[in-house]
Amino acid sequence: MSQLLPDDQQQLEREVTPPELYFSRRKLLQGAVLAGTLVATGGIYRAASHSEEEKVSSEGVIEQLARPDQFSASALGPSDELTPEETIINYNNFYEFTTSKQGVARLARDFRTDGWSIKIDGLVDKPQTISLDDLMSLGPVEERIYRMRCVEAWSIVVPWAGIPLHRLLEKVQPQSTAKYVAFETLFDPVRMPNQNSGVLDWPYLEGLRLDEAMHPLTLLATGLYGKAMPPQDGAPVRLVIPWKYGFKGIKSIVRISLTATEPVSTWNRMAPYEYGFYANVNPEVPHPRWSQATEQRLGEFGRRDTLMFNGYGEQVASLYEGMNLEVNF
Numbered sequence: 027m028s029q030l031l032p033d034d035q036q037q038l039e040r041e042v043t044p045p046e047l048y049f050s051r052r053k054l055l056q057g058a059v060l061a062g063t064l065v066a067t068g069g070i071y072r073a074a075s076h077s078e079e080e081k082v083s084s085e086g087v088i089e090q091l092a093r094p095d096q097f098s099a100s101a102l103g104p105s106d107e108l109t110p111e112e113t114i115i116n117y118n119n120f121y122e123f124t125t126s127k128q129g130v131a132r133l134a135r136d137f138r139t140d141g142w143s144i145k146i147d148g149l150v151d152k153p154q155t156i157s158l159d160d161l162m163s164l165g166p167v168e169e170r171i172y173r174m175r176c177v178e179a180w181s182i183v184v185p186w187a188g189i190p191l192h193r194l195l196e197k198v199q200p201q202s203t204a205k206y207v208a209f210e211t212l213f214d215p216v217r218m219p220n221q222n223s224g225v226l227d228w229p230y231l232e233g234l235r236l237d238e239a240m241h242p243l244t245l246l247a248t249g250l251y252g253k254a255m256p257p258q259d260g261a262p263v264r265l266v267i268p269w270k271y272g273f274k275g276i277k278s279i280v281r282i283s284l285t286a287t288e289p290v291s292t293w294n295r296m297a298p299y300e301y302g303f304y305a306n307v308n309p310e311v312p313h314p315r316w317s318q319a320t321e322q323r324l325g326e327f328g329r330r331d332t333l334m335f336n337g338y339g340e341q342v343a344s345l346y347e348g349m350n351l352e353v354n355f
C-alpha cells in the first residue's frame with residue numbers, strides 16, 4: 027500500500043459535494059432508493075431508542091433506520107463532517123478488483139451479490155449458513171456514523187448501516203474455548219478478476235479477538251448513506267471496526283469462524299512488521315515507512331491529528347489494559 031498521492035487529492039477536491047446536499051438529496055432518494063433496495067432485501071427495520079428516527083414513506087411503504095443516540099452524529103467530534111457519498115464510493119481500497127483507488131468503482135460496478143450467504147462455523151454450538159435477509163432480521167438495522175482511518179493515513183466519516191456483530195455471534199452461541207473470530211472474503215476470480223493476480227494471497231482474511239468482535243461498536247455493515255452497500259465498499263456485507271485501521275474492515279464476507287488461536291490476517295501475513303494483528307489506530311506508533319501522527323481527511327485542506335483509537339478510546343481502551351501497544355501494534 028502506498029501513501030495518498032497529491033494528484034489523488036486534487037481529483038478529490040473536484041469530486042466534493044457540499045455536505046448539506048447529502049441531507050436534502052437523501053430525502054429525495056429515500057422513497058425511490060431506500061424503499062427500493064432495503065425493502066427488497068426483506069430486512070426488518072423497527073425503531074430502537076434513537077434520537078432522530080426517520081420514517082420513509084413512499085407509496086404506502088414505511089421504513090425506519092434506527093439511529094441510536096450514542097452511535098449517531100452526536101458521537102462525532104465538532105469538526106467531523108460526513109464525507110460526501112461521491113467521495114466514499116469513488117475512492118476505495120479493494121484489491122480483489124484493482125490496486126487503484128479510483129478504479130474500483132468502475133471495475134466492481136457489475137459485481138453480483140444475489141443469493142449471498144455467510145457460513146458461520148468453528149467453535150460454536152449452532153453452526154449455520156445464513157442469508158443476507160437472515161442477518162438483517164437480527165435488526166433493527168442501525169445507522170452508525172463512524173470515522174474510518176486507513177493505515178495509509180487518509181480518513182473519511184461514513185454513515186454506515188448495519189447490524190452489530192455481537193447479535194450474530196450470540197445467535198450462533200460461541201463455545202467457551204472460542205477466543206477469536208476469523209473472517210473470509212469471497213474467492214471467485216471470475217467475479218473478482220484481480221484475484222488472478224498475485225498482489226495478495228487470496229482470499230482476503232481478517233480476524234478479531236472475541237471481545238473485540240463482541241464490542242457494541244463492531245458492525246457488520248450492509249449499507250451506507252441509507253442505501254444497500256455499493257460493490258466498491260464491500261457489497262453486500264463488510265466489517266467495520268472504527269477504532270482500527272481500515273484494512274481490518276474486510277469486505278464481501280462469506281465466512282465467519284470462531285477459533286481458539288489467533289487467526290491469520292492477509293496484511294499481517296504479507297508484511298508482519300508493517301501491519302500488526304491488532305492494528306488499533308495509534309498516532310504514537312509509526313508505520314515503518316511513515317508517521318501515523320496525522321492524517322488527510324478526504325476533501326479537507328491540510329492534515330489533522332490522528333486520535334488514539336481513532337477517537338474511540340473511551341469505549342475501547344479497557345480492551346487493551348495492561349497490553350504493550352507498541353509490541354501488539
Ligand SMILES: Nc1nc2c(c(=O)[nH]1)N[C@H]1C(S)=C(S)[C@@H](COP(=O)(O)O)O[C@H]1N2
Binds near residue numbers: 258
Ligand atoms: N476483501 C477486502 N477487504 C478490504 C480491502 C481489500 O482490498 N479487500 N481493503 C481494506 C482497506 S486497506 C481499507 S482502507 C478499507 C477501505 O474501505 P472503503 O473502500 O469502503 O473505504 O477496506 C478494507 N477491506
Ligand SMILES: [Mo]
Binds near residue numbers: 176178271
Ligand atoms: Mo487501508
